[in-house]
Amino acid sequence: MNTSPGTAEAVAELCAALPQVVSTDPAVRAAASHDRSHHESAPPLAVITPTDTEQVSTALRICHRHRLPVVTRGSATGLEGGSNAFDGSVVLDLRAMDRIVAIHAADFDAVVQPGVMKSSLNAALDPHGLFFPGGPGVDASMGGMISTRASGTNAVRYGTMREQVLALTAVLADGRIIHTGTRARKSAAGYDLTHLLVGAEGTLAVITEATVKVYGKPDATAAMICSLDSISDATAVVQQALTREVPLARVELIDDITMGAINAWTGSEFVVAPTVIFEVTGSRLAVQENVELLGDLARSVGATGIRIATDPTEVAEIWSARAQVLPSTAALVPDARTWSTDVCVPISRLAECIALTQADVAETGILAPIVGHVGDGNFHLAIVLPPDDPEARERAGLVNERLIDRALSMGGTCTGEHGIGVGKVAALAREHHDALPVMQLIKDALDPRHILNPGVILTDPTTDRR
Amino acid sequence: MNTSPGTAEAVAELCAALPQVVSTDPAVRAAASHDRSHHESAPPLAVITPTDTEQVSTALRICHRHRLPVVTRGSATGLEGGSNAFDGSVVLDLRAMDRIVAIHAADFDAVVQPGVMKSSLNAALDPHGLFFPGGPGVDASMGGMISTRASGTNAVRYGTMREQVLALTAVLADGRIIHTGTRARKSAAGYDLTHLLVGAEGTLAVITEATVKVYGKPDATAAMICSLDSISDATAVVQQALTREVPLARVELIDDITMGAINAWTGSEFVVAPTVIFEVTGSRLAVQENVELLGDLARSVGATGIRIATDPTEVAEIWSARAQVLPSTAALVPDARTWSTDVCVPISRLAECIALTQADVAETGILAPIVGHVGDGNFHLAIVLPPDDPEARERAGLVNERLIDRALSMGGTCTGEHGIGVGKVAALAREHHDALPVMQLIKDALDPRHILNPGVILTDPTTDRR
Numbered sequence: 003m004n005t006s007p008g009t010a011e012a013v014a015e016l017c018a019a020l021p022q023v024v025s026t027d028p029a030v031r032a033a034a035s036h037d038r039s040h041h042e043s044a045p046p047l048a049v050i051t052p053t054d055t056e057q058v059s060t061a062l063r064i065c066h067r068h069r070l071p072v073v074t075r076g077s078a079t080g081l082e083g084g085s086n087a088f089d090g091s092v093v094l095d096l097r098a099m100d101r102i103v104a105i106h107a108a109d110f111d112a113v114v115q116p117g118v119m120k121s122s123l124n125a126a127l128d129p130h131g132l133f134f135p136g137g138p139g140v141d142a143s144m145g146g147m148i149s150t151r152a153s154g155t156n157a158v159r160y161g162t163m164r165e166q167v168l169a170l171t172a173v174l175a176d177g178r179i180i181h182t183g184t185r186a187r188k189s190a191a192g193y194d195l196t197h198l199l200v201g202a203e204g205t206l207a208v209i210t211e212a213t214v215k216v217y218g219k220p221d222a223t224a225a226m227i228c229s230l231d232s233i234s235d236a237t238a239v240v241q242q243a244l245t246r247e248v249p250l251a252r253v254e255l256i257d258d259i260t261m262g263a264i265n266a267w268t269g270s271e272f273v274v275a276p277t278v279i280f281e282v283t284g285s286r287l288a289v290q291e292n293v294e295l296l297g298d299l300a301r302s303v304g305a306t307g308i309r310i311a312t313d314p315t316e317v318a319e320i321w322s323a324r325a326q327v328l329p330s331t332a333a334l335v336p337d338a339r340t341w342s343t344d345v346c347v348p349i350s351r352l353a354e355c356i357a358l359t360q361a362d363v364a365e366t367g368i369l370a371p372i373v374g375h376v377g378d379g380n381f382h383l384a385i386v387l388p389p390d391d392p393e394a395r396e397r398a399g400l401v402n403e404r405l406i407d408r409a410l411s412m413g414g415t416c417t418g419e420h421g422i423g424v425g426k427v428a429a430l431a432r433e434h435h436d437a438l439p440v441m442q443l444i445k446d447a448l449d450p451r452h453i454l455n456p457g458v459i460l461t462d463p464t465t466d467r468r
Numbered sequence: 469m470n471t472s473p474g475t476a477e478a479v480a481e482l483c484a485a486l487p488q489v490v491s492t493d494p495a496v497r498a499a500a501s502h503d504r505s506h507h508e509s510a511p512p513l514a515v516i517t518p519t520d521t522e523q524v525s526t527a528l529r530i531c532h533r534h535r536l537p538v539v540t541r542g543s544a545t546g547l548e549g550g551s552n553a554f555d556g557s558v559v560l561d562l563r564a565m566d567r568i569v570a571i572h573a574a575d576f577d578a579v580v581q582p583g584v585m586k587s588s589l590n591a592a593l594d595p596h597g598l599f600f601p602g603g604p605g606v607d608a609s610m611g612g613m614i615s616t617r618a619s620g621t622n623a624v625r626y627g628t629m630r631e632q633v634l635a636l637t638a639v640l641a642d643g644r645i646i647h648t649g650t651r652a653r654k655s656a657a658g659y660d661l662t663h664l665l666v667g668a669e670g671t672l673a674v675i676t677e678a679t680v681k682v683y684g685k686p687d688a689t690a691a692m693i694c695s696l697d698s699i700s701d702a703t704a705v706v707q708q709a710l711t712r713e714v715p716l717a718r719v720e721l722i723d724d725i726t727m728g729a730i731n732a733w734t735g736s737e738f739v740v741a742p743t744v745i746f747e748v749t750g751s752r753l754a755v756q757e758n759v760e761l762l763g764d765l766a767r768s769v770g771a772t773g774i775r776i777a778t779d780p781t782e783v784a785e786i787w788s789a790r791a792q793v794l795p796s797t798a799a800l801v802p803d804a805r806t807w808s809t810d811v812c813v814p815i816s817r818l819a820e821c822i823a824l825t826q827a828d829v830a831e832t833g834i835l836a837p838i839v840g841h842v843g844d845g846n847f848h849l850a851i852v853l854p855p856d857d858p859e860a861r862e863r864a865g866l867v868n869e870r871l872i873d874r875a876l877s878m879g880g881t882c883t884g885e886h887g888i889g890v891g892k893v894a895a896l897a898r899e900h901h902d903a904l905p906v907m908q909l910i911k912d913a914l915d916p917r918h919i920l921n922p923g924v925i926l927t928d929p930t931t932d933r934r
Contacts, residue, residue, distance in 0.1 A: 164660070194630070247686055436647055443913040
């Protein structure tokens with residue numbers, strides 16, 4: 003553990019300045035050391051749990067003066083180690099900043115602190131007839147979702163977190179507080195600092211408040227599930243739906259292995275085949291019209307087992323398949339962990355990319371079911387890692403590297419929604435080799451002492467993190 | 469004119485390096501000196517009309533070495549002087565880079581050079597059943613629309629240029645070429661340099677290629693026009709439509725003065741009252757259902773003269789009112805120029821903001837009809853400036869400054885879609901006073917010699933521009 007005199011002095015100054023919210027308790031430090039990924043971590047020197055922007059500012063001023071690295075953390079559901087602590091760092095845990103500051107129903111926006119969970123925001127919006135569509139299936143903190151530019155099943159209709167953020171309050175590395183954007187729906191006022199911070203994974207500033215778009219809840223919802231002969235038939239029907247401008251709210255692909263795992267885990271009796279679940283929302287008439295059109299499109303590519311639901315309970319039952327993907331695949335091997343890959347490619351290349359990847363998975367001999375946000379070209383391998391099998395982990399790593407290169411060669415990206423964290427720093431360098439120096443210039447300008455999540459997104463000379 | 473030896477040498481080097489595309493012809497220089505705004509300009513020393521990214525890179529390398537300021541220009545339809553040349557600058561005119569590089573119909577994207585006009589892109593997309601919804605009513609170049617984060621009547625449905633851009637090729641101040649984003653629909657890969665350049669008005673890099681989203685053309689379109697007693701009734705009906713999740717494709721407010729001007733200019737016989745035009749698109753059934761709902765909502769706030777059109781010719785006729793706003797208002801005073809303001813506020817404050825502004829206009833004694841993209845909270849005063857009346861121009865300036873401060877006090881922005889240019893540099897400093905140093909850090913990092921559009925967005929010590 004890093005116990006240099008300068009570091010000890012810095013931690014002491016943090017404790018003195020913010021006695022109520024700084025802890026050096028070993029249990030607290032251990033609990034704040036890692037996210038859900040398989041990447042390495044180490045307990046931080048201290049954990050700061052601020053309750054307002056001013057406290058964040060005070061903490062960062064001290065850390066900046068002492069060059070003490072700060073790892074910012076929300077609900078820590080990240081999958082690439084972006085909030086993993088390391089030896090010699092302190093953790094800024096924003097979960098106590100969980101206040102919904104305002105809901106402006108007439109303006110379709112809400113102002114939240116970063117520790118607000120998506121589920122809490124939606125509970126508060128519900129009485130207004132509003133909801134927040136952003137972020138992943140798992141519940142997560144707003145600050146974390148913004149910082150990783152997260153998305154999920156709703157992105158095909160509502161966009162990613164990039165599209166949801168109107169304005170931010172953020173604290174710079176040296177403690178200065180800035181405000182970006184406004185509550186206006188659009189603005190052409192200078193550099194888009196809001197969207198520079200969205201997806202910056204806490205490496206440029208710490209987000210302490212966000213104004214996000216919220217939406218009216220649709221009148222009606224319908225879901226359709228169907229089985230297809232192949233992944234390429236599945237992407238074909240989605241492409242036709244997009245071309246016909248069917249207003250898809252969600253569209254998810256689940257492969258046959260995963261469907262089998264879901265049946266085994268939940269006792270349900272879904273058909274074990276490549277499966278697509280569609281959701282359309284809107285007025286009752288429009289929903290009826292669109293779901294019938296989807297049925298026609300699916301039948302035209304040979305879909306079977308088409309089931310349409312408009313009753314909310316039945317809709318929820320269809321979606322239960324998707325909700326059980328993670329536990330079901332993890333349960334395929336006792337005590338296994340899962341490792342989720344995350345490439346995104348142009349939709350026209352999706353079927354080919356998945357087919358080549360499935361072949362690679364089979365040849366490499368790992369277990370890796372596939373689910374995909376197929377309307378966006380984004381899919382995940384849920385690689386099942388047996389316990390204590392470093393060799394399987396290594397093979398999985400090679401499959402992931404080849405998958406990333408395959409996606410890049412198709413004009414895609416190494417991460418659709420999980421972010422770079424510490425796990426994809428090398429992949430980012432491959433994806434954006436000529437733009438990487440510009441990212442570094444921006445990092446150096448905004449965080450000249452490299453105290454904010456060093457080693458995340460960009461390599462850092464002072465840390466060696468994986 | 470700036471004719472220092474260093475400058476003359478720089479221009480000579482440009483001419484030698486790019487003989488086919490550099491001109492010092494006085495007529496060419498004069499023609500490339502200003503946009504459509506009332507802001508001051510001066511002819512540049514030379515005009516460079518590159519045809520590819522490499523030529524842009526060559527030109528910038530030379531300008532960077534000699535610290536020669538470069539003003540980048542597309543179709544020059546800007547309204548804040550963002551592409552106005554000044555004494556001692558050279559102009560980079562990108563109109564010759566007008567190639568549509570690719571249309572990927574299956575992926576709903578197109579790759580364009582910056583000089584491609586929106587109308588040309590739409591003509592090329594039409595046979596594919598696709599269209600590009602971004603940008604203003606006036607035809608403009610893609611590079612200019614991206615660089616000003618432009619929008620227009622379609623933004624309520626499709627978003628602004630911010631939402632349309634997936635990837636960019638850009639040349640840095642020192643001539644290095646970078647690529648940002650990918651053709652994937654979403655990405656969480658590092659800093660969002662794409663959206664840092666969207667809206668940067670050519671001050672951080674020169675955009676030489678863009679990948680933009682395109683959309684399937686809807687099956688059916690309906691328009692509805694109606695007259696209301698007041699602006700606040702007009703915003704009320706729009707708000708209700710948004711709450712009911714009516715998928716508005718466009719919604720425009722035109723005030724009574726403007727409606728009168730349109731009648732006078734075109735000979736049409738529209739009702740002279742605050743007027744709202746709605747457009748809904750989608751499947752035939754959904755359009756029918758939604759336009760009927762809009763009629764009910766309008767009647768509930770006392771709208772009269774409701775006219776609904778589903779036939780394309782009739783739809784176009786209704787929209788002709790909106791298309792004639794600019795020439796009609798300019799024609800209110802012989803030889804007048806118009807000056808378009810551009811604030812955007814949260815929708816709940818729009819009626820109040822407009823009412824206070826109308827009172828100010830009346831009290832100040834200027835002629836300033838109002839049109840607005842009311843679904844976004846964005847509205848324009850089309851201030852009519854009589855010829856040779858500096859006193860009227862000064863009063864107009866004061867109205868604009870008060871309007872900006874009013875919008876900022878309501879949580880809005882000084883510019884919804886026109887950009888900062890040279891005209892709103894002081895307004896930007898008021899709007900983002902605490903974030904302005906961060907914008908300056910980014911400018912300094914990416915353009916350390918301040919050669920790219922100096923004085924645009926941020927003040928520049930080496931130039932004194934208004």
